[in-house]
Amino acid sequence: MVLSVSTLRNCLVVMALYPLSLLADSKLEQQRAQFLDTEKWSYYPDSQAYQDALVNLADYPLLPYLQQTALLASVKLNNEQAIAGFLQDYADTPLDRELREKWLTYLAKRNDQARFLKYYRDTGDDTLRCTNAAYHLNQTQNRQQAFALVPELWLVGKSQDKACDKVFKQWTDAGQRTEQMIWQRLVLAADGGDHTLVPYLKSLLPAPQQYLGDLWLDARRNPSSVARLSRFPVKYPDKEKQIVLYALKRLVWRDKPLAIKTWQQASDKYRFDPSEEQEVAAGFAIAMAVEDHPQAEFWLERANRGDGNEEIFRWHLTHVLRHQDWQHVADVVNMAPAALEEDYSSRYWLARSYEHLNDPVNAKRQYDALSNVRHYYGFLAAGKLAKAPNLADTPLQISDLELSTVENLPAAKRARELLALKRYTAARREWIQLQSQLTYQQGLAAAVLADRWGWHDQAIFAFSRLGYLDDVKRRFPLAYDQTLMHNASKHHVDPAWAFAIARRESSFMVDANSGVGAKGLMQVMPGTARHLAKKKVSNQVLFDPEKNVEYGTQYLRYLMDKMQDNPVLATAAYNAGMSRVKRWLPKEDVPMDVWVETIPYKETRNYVKAVMAYKQIYKQRLGQQQNLFEDLANMKISSSMTAM
Numbered sequence: 001m002v003l004s005v006s007t008l009r010n011c012l013v014v015m016a017l018y019p020l021s022l023l024a025d026s027k028l029e030q031q032r033a034q035f036l037d038t039e040k041w042s043y044y045p046d047s048q049a050y051q052d053a054l055v056n057l058a059d060y061p062l063l064p065y066l067q068q069t070a071l072l073a074s075v076k077l078n079n080e081q082a083i084a085g086f087l088q089d090y091a092d093t094p095l096d097r098e099l100r101e102k103w104l105t106y107l108a109k110r111n112d113q114a115r116f117l118k119y120y121r122d123t124g125d126d127t128l129r130c131t132n133a134a135y136h137l138n139q140t141q142n143r144q145q146a147f148a149l150v151p152e153l154w155l156v157g158k159s160q161d162k163a164c165d166k167v168f169k170q171w172t173d174a175g176q177r178t179e180q181m182i183w184q185r186l187v188l189a190a191d192g193g194d195h196t197l198v199p200y201l202k203s204l205l206p207a208p209q210q211y212l213g214d215l216w217l218d219a220r221r222n223p224s225s226v227a228r229l230s231r232f233p234v235k236y237p238d239k240e241k242q243i244v245l246y247a248l249k250r251l252v253w254r255d256k257p258l259a260i261k262t263w264q265q266a267s268d269k270y271r272f273d274p275s276e277e278q279e280v281a282a283g284f285a286i287a288m289a290v291e292d293h294p295q296a297e298f299w300l301e302r303a304n305r306g307d308g309n310e311e312i313f314r315w316h317l318t319h320v321l322r323h324q325d326w327q328h329v330a331d332v333v334n335m336a337p338a339a340l341e342e343d344y345s346s347r348y349w350l351a352r353s354y355e356h357l358n359d360p361v362n363a364k365r366q367y368d369a370l371s372n373v374r375h376y377y378g379f380l381a382a383g384k385l386a387k388a389p390n391l392a393d394t395p396l397q398i399s400d401l402e403l404s405t406v407e408n409l410p411a412a413k414r415a416r417e418l419l420a421l422k423r424y425t426a427a428r429r430e431w432i433q434l435q436s437q438l439t440y441q442q443g444l445a446a447a448v449l450a451d452r453w454g455w456h457d458q459a460i461f462a463f464s465r466l467g468y469l470d471d472v473k474r475r476f477p478l479a480y481d482q483t484l485m486h487n488a489s490k491h492h493v494d495p496a497w498a499f500a501i502a503r504r505e506s507s508f509m510v511d512a513n514s515g516v517g518a519k520g521l522m523q524v525m526p527g528t529a530r531h532l533a534k535k536k537v538s539n540q541v542l543f544d545p546e547k548n549v550e551y552g553t554q555y556l557r558y559l560m561d562k563m564q565d566n567p568v569l570a571t572a573a574y575n576a577g578m579s580r581v582k583r584w585l586p587k588e589d590v591p592m593d594v595w596v597e598t599i600p601y602k603e604t605r606n607y608v609k610a611v612m613a614y615k616q617i618y619k620q621r622l623g624q625q626q627n628l629f630e631d632l633a634n635m636k637i638s639s640s641m642t643a644m
Contacts, residue, residue: 031056031060032060032417032421034053034056035060036421038066042067042069043070043073044073045070050066050070054066061413061416062421065095068090068099072102075099075103076106080115084119087103087119091121092433093411093430093433094430100121100123101125104116104119104120104123104128105128116132116135117136126160126164127164129153131163132149133149133150134146134163134167136149143174147171151181153168155184155188156185156188156193157185157189157190157193157197158193158197159197179205179206186201186205186213190217190219190220191220198213198216198217202217208235209235209236211233212239212243215231216243223247223248223250224251224254224255224258226243226244226248226251227261229269232269234269237270240270245280248266248280248283249280252288253287263280263284278303278305281302282311284299284303285303285304285315286311288300289318290600296319297320301316304332304335307337308338313332313336313337317332317333317349320332321597321598322598324590324594326357329353330357333349344370344376344377345377345597347377348366348377348381349597350366351363351367351384364385366381367381367384367385368385372390374470374613375613376612376613379613379629380629380633382627382629383630383631383632383633383634386630388625391617391620392472393470395473396444396447396448396468398444398445402442402445403448405442405445409434411430411434412434415427415428415434418430419455424509424511427455431450431455431458434446435462440466443462443465443466444466444468446462447462447466447468451474451477456479456508456509457507457509457512460474460503461507463475472621476499476503476618477508480502480508480521480545480549483545484549484553487550487552487554491556491557493556493557494567494615496615496616496618496621496622497556497571498552498556499614499615499618499621499622500611500612501552501556501571502549502552503614504614505522506521506522511543519543520543520544521545521548522551522552523552524551526539529542532558533551537551555574556570559573559578563641564642568595568596568612568635568637569641569642571611572596572607572608575603575607580604584600585637585638585641586637586639587638589638590637591635591636591637592633592634592635593632596608612628612629612632616628
C-alpha cells in the first residue's frame with residue numbers, strides 16, 4: 001500500500017507532537033517485558049531465542065544481567081575471552097563477584113594455577129583466599145608474599161576451610177606461626193568465637209601453658225568457675241588476667257555478689273593496671289545500673305572518670321535521673337566527656353536540673369538555646385517554653401546537570417530499572433556500590449534522584465551518611481501517604497504517628513526484613529499479624545504495603561487501647577513488647593522525659609525518642625501546627641496508665 005503525500009504529512013505532524021519522552025518510555029516498557037521473557041533463555045546462551053533477544057536489548061540497562069547469567073551457565077575454558085571481558089567491564093559492580101567466584105572455583109578444580117592467579121581478586125571467600133595463598137606458595141619467588149597473606153586467614157575464631165590446611169602447614173613448617181598468634185586465635189575462639197576450637201589450639205601451646213586453654217573453656221561455659229581462683233597458679237599472670245576479666249564481666253550479669261567478691265580476691269592475687277581496673281568498673285557499672293542495684297552508684301562513680309566513655313556517662317546520667325537527684329544530675333552533666341559537653345541531651349538535662357534547683361534564669365537560657373534544634377531534646381525544650389518547634393528546613397538545591405550526570409551513569413540506570421522490576425535487593429547492591437564511587441556532591445545528587453524515584457529509604461540513608469540533615473521534606477517524605485492516611489483514619493490512629501513509626505521502622509523500605517523476623521514498612525511480626533487476623537499471614541502478604549500498613553495501624557490501635565491512649569507507652573510497646581513496658585512502669589508518677597531516659601533497653605529508649613520527634617515533624621508536614629511536646633514535656637508516667 002502506498003501512502004498519499006497528505007497522509008504522510010499528517011503522520012509526521014503527529015510524530016512531531018508526540019513527546020519523545022513517551023516514545024522512550026514506550027520502548028523501555030517493551031524492552032522490560034522482553035527482558036523478563038528472555039531471562040529463562042539466558043540459561044541457554046546458544047539458543048536462537050536468546051540470540052534474537054539480544055538484538056532488541058542492546059541498549060537496555062539490564063542487558064549485563066542476561067549476559068552474566070549466560071556466562072554463569074557456561075563457565076569453561078573456551079569461554080575465557082568472554083568471561084575475561086565481562087569481568088573487566090564490570091569489575092567494580094555487583095555483577096563481578098558471582099561470576100568471578102564461579103570462574104575461580106572452576107580454575108581451582110582444574111588446578112589451573114596460572115589462570116587462577118591472573119584473575120584472582122579478593123571477593124571475601126576464604127576458600128579462594130587460601131587457594132590464592134597456596135598457589136603463591138608454589139612459586140618460589142612469591143613465598144614471602146604468600147606468607148604475608150596467611151595471618152589474616154589464621155587469626156579468626158572459627159575453623160577454616162580445608163583448602164587452608166596445606167597453606168597453614170607450610171606456613172607453620174617455615175616457622176612463621178608464633179606462640180603469640182596461637183594465643184590470639186585461642187582468645188578469639190574462646191571469647192565469642194567457636195569454643196570447640198579451643199582444645200585444638202590448646203594442644204599447639206607449649207605444654208606449661210596448656211592449662212590456660214582449660215581455664216578459657218571453663219570461663220566460656222560457666223563464668224562462675226572464675227570464683228575458684230586456686231585454679232589460677234599465677235604462672236602466666238598476664239594471660240590469666242585476661243581470662244579473669246572476661247569471666248568477671250559475664251559473671252556480674254548472673255551473680256553480682258559472687259562477681260564482686262571474686263574481683264576483690266583477684267585484686268589481691270594479681271596486680272591489675274589502671275586500664276584493667278577501668279574495664280572491670282565499666283562492666284560492673286553497666287550491669288548494676290541496668291538493674292538499679294544498690295551498688296550501682298559506687299561502680300558508676302568509679303567508671304565515669306570523664307575519660308570519653310560515652311556509654312558509662314549515659315548510664316551514670318540515667319541512674320541519677322532514675323532517682324531524680326537533681327544536684328547529682330548537674331554534677332554528672334558537668335563531668336561529661338569533652339565531646340559531649342555540647343550534646344543535646346547534656347544541655348537539656350542541665351536545664352532540667354537548673355529548673356529543679358530553683359535557678360529559672362539559667363534553665364530558661366538553656367531551653368532557649370536548645371529550642372531551635374530539630375531534635376527530640378530541642379522539641380522538649382520548646383515544649384517547656386510553650387514555643388513552636390523549629391523544623392529548620394533547608395531544601396537541598398541540585399542543578400539539572402548534576403542530576404543528569406548521575407542519572408545517566410550505567411550503574412544508576414541499572415539500579416533504577418531493577419527498582420522498576422521490584423528487585424529491591426539487586427537494586428540496592430547496584431546503588432550502594434555506586435555510592436562508593438561518587439564525589440560528595442554527586443552523592444547528594446544521587447540522594448535527590450532516589451527521592452524523585454520514590455526510593456525513599458535510599459534517599460534517607462544517603463542524606464544521613466553524607467551529613468546533610470536539613471532537607472526535611474526528603475528526609476521525612478510523605479511516602480505511601482494514601483495508604484497510611486486511610487488506615488490511620490480507619491483505626492483511629494494519629495496519621496503523624498503512623499508515618500513516624502514507618503519512618504523509624506523501615507525508612508519506607510517495603511521489603512525490610514529484620515533479624516527477628518519483622519517485615520515490611522511497619523516491621524510487623526508474623527505472630528502479631530496472626531493475632532490480629534486470627535489466622536496465619538504469609539510473608540508475601542506482610543511485604544505488601546497495603547496489608548502491612550493495615551496490620552501495623554491496627555496494632556497501634558490495639559496498643560493505645562491497652563495503654564490508655566498514651567502514645568509514649570504505646571510507642572515503647574511497639575518496639576519492646578507490652579509486657580516489658582508494663583514491667584518498666586513506676587508505681588508513682590514520674591515525668592515522661594525522665595521515664596524515657598531510664599528505659600533499660602537502649603534500643604527502645606532511642607526508639608521512643610526518635611518516634612516522638614518524627615511524629616512532631618510529620619504533624620507539621622501534614623499541615624498541623626500542634627505542638628505535641630507541650631503535653632509531653634509535662635506528662636507523668638506511672639503503672640496506673642495501663643489497662644488490666
